[in-house]
Amino acid sequence: MARPRPSGSWLAPGRGGGIGGPATRSDTLLFVVCLVLSVGAIAMPDELSGALAERLRNTALAPMLWLQQRAVEGRTSRARFAAMQAERDSVAFAAQTLAEVSAENERLRALLGLRARAGAATIPAEVLHQTVPTDGRTLILSAGRAAGVPPDVPVIAPEGLVGLVVSAGRLTSVAMTWAHPDFRVSASTETGEVLGIVAPSPTVEASSAFLEFRGVAFRDTVVAGTLVVTSGLGGVYPRGIPIGRVAGVRKEELGWERVYRLAPLVNPGRLMHVLILTEKRAGLAPQAFR
Amino acid sequence: MNLRRGAGRLILGFVLLVALHFYARPRLWDSRAAPDFLLLALMLFAIRARPGMAALAGFVVGLGADVLTPAHFGAGALSHTVVGYLAAWGRAVFFPHNLMVNAGFFAGAVILRNLILLLASGSGSALLGPDFLVWSTLQAITTAVAGTVILMFFRNWFAIRVA
Numbered sequence: 001m002a003r004p005r006p007s008g009s010w011l012a013p014g015r016g017g018g019i020g021g022p023a024t025r026s027d028t029l030l031f032v033v034c035l036v037l038s039v040g041a042i043a044m045p046d047e048l049s050g051a052l053a054e055r056l057r058n059t060a061l062a063p064m065l066w067l068q069q070r071a072v073e074g075r076t077s078r079a080r081f082a083a084m085q086a087e088r089d090s091v092a093f094a095a096q097t098l099a100e101v102s103a104e105n106e107r108l109r110a111l112l113g114l115r116a117r118a119g120a121a122t123i124p125a126e127v128l129h130q131t132v133p134t135d136g137r138t139l140i141l142s143a144g145r146a147a148g149v150p151p152d153v154p155v156i157a158p159e160g161l162v163g164l165v166v167s168a169g170r171l172t173s174v175a176m177t178w179a180h181p182d183f184r185v186s187a188s189t190e191t192g193e194v195l196g197i198v199a200p201s202p203t204v205e206a207s208s209a210f211l212e213f214r215g216v217a218f219r220d221t222v223v224a225g226t227l228v229v230t231s232g233l234g235g236v237y238p239r240g241i242p243i244g245r246v247a248g249v250r251k252e253e254l255g256w257e258r259v260y261r262l263a264p265l266v267n268p269g270r271l272m273h274v275l276i277l278t279e280k281r282a283g284l285a286p287q288a289f290r
Numbered sequence: 291m292n293l294r295r296g297a298g299r300l301i302l303g304f305v306l307l308v309a310l311h312f313y314a315r316p317r318l319w320d321s322r323a324a325p326d327f328l329l330l331a332l333m334l335f336a337i338r339a340r341p342g343m344a345a346l347a348g349f350v351v352g353l354g355a356d357v358l359t360p361a362h363f364g365a366g367a368l369s370h371t372v373v374g375y376l377a378a379w380g381r382a383v384f385f386p387h388n389l390m391v392n393a394g395f396f397a398g399a400v401i402l403r404n405l406i407l408l409l410a411s412g413s414g415s416a417l418l419g420p421d422f423l424v425w426s427t428l429q430a431i432t433t434a435v436a437g438t439v440i441l442m443f444f445r446n447w448f449a450i451r452v453a
Contacts, residue, residue: 027342028342029342031342031375034371035345038368040364041356042410049360049363056354061357064312065312065358067313068313071315071317072317128358129316131328133322134362134411136322181412181413269320269321
């Protein structure tokens with residue numbers, strides 16, 4: 001037996017699309033409380049908000065993330081099957097000569113008294129995109145501490161550098177991408193002749209987001225199209241991960257520094273799958289990326 | 291009995307939207323232009339709820355968005371709270387019996403949410419960039435289309451009258 005709701009109900013008068021009355025004092029009070037809580041959340045220290053977010057991700061939102069992970073895995077496997085098959089054939093062909101070259105390399109390193117070269121240990125992860133416009137600045141990755149992901153390790157894609165793991169939860173981790181305003185990485189040109197710092201551009205171009213290659217000495221000139229890679233300085237990113245290509249000079253600071261515009265190689269908004277580098281010591285060859 | 295059945299269908303409707311958001315959306319669309327089914331659920335709730343409850347629902351949905359995109363924690367909660375409250379309050383102004391008015395309502399909510407979100411996260415300059423001008427517009431259109439389709443087929447579940 002349907003009965004009309006009392007006036008104290010959460011339903012507005014005239015439910016079913018009718019015109020409701022103006023907001024009551026209790027509505028306004030609830031709205032103000034929610035606003036104050038939201039502003040409090042914005043002002044919360046990063047450590048506290050990070051811990052709260054991680055706790056919620058591992059409890060209340062875990063089923064939703066599990067569901068999204070299954071969906072992304074399904075899409076990735078469907079979309080990439082053909083490309084993977086082609087790559088596998090190419091790699092299988094290249095691997096035919098790899099054992100011989102590897103053995104020769106080991107013999108030569110032994111002759112020179114060098115220790116064995118450390119390999120790059122990686123953990124694969126799916127990117128769980130969200131629908132808000134700030135999504136590309138931080139990414140939720142489907143691998144966490146349970147899969148062996150530590151915090152402060154680089155995240156890469158087949159094209160180059162994506163960013164850094166800033167927090168690793170039990171099942172998921174959060175990566176800060178190059179598009180985040182706080183992102184910085186020590187970089188050099190591919191030959192290692194010119195050093196600088198790569199950071200996101202504070203201004204937004206009409207067509208696409210750019211990076212800046214800052215702190216380049218005025219005497220050094222970098223031509224357009226030059227590949228910029230991580231320098232390995234600072235101990236977080238290994239040397240050799242491609243970041244972007246120089247697209248021109250952005251500004252010159254009083255004759256002592258040049259800032260170059262850098263077209264990033266990776267688009268965080270379109271990434272489906274990434275690799276988390278857990279071995280920082282190993283240098284990487286830029287040729288390994290495409 | 292009818293009331294219980296109605297409540298059951300309403301809950302099922304919201305569960306369907308959550309499932310669409312986390313399972314169907316990542317399989318089908320580019321996330322930047324994909325319809326935001328959680329915002330759609332908030333709007334469908336706000337259309338029939340009191341402004342205070344809609345603000346609270348917006349806060350909860352926004353907090354969830356902040357947890358999943360922790361670039362600027364709290365910005366999502368703020369933007370969804372404002373959108374939820376204004377949507378419930380604005381029912382009195384925008385007579386929501388027309389399907390096209392509802393579609394415009396959903397699109398406007400996406401634009402307003404993204405505008406407040408970018409401003410609250412200190413990204414005012416992004417309002418002139420592709421994040422807002424291109425992707426927000428596309429997302430508003432896809433969300434409006436998805437909302438219209440859902441209203442056409444499931445309006446009884448959400449107890450919304452549409453002419």
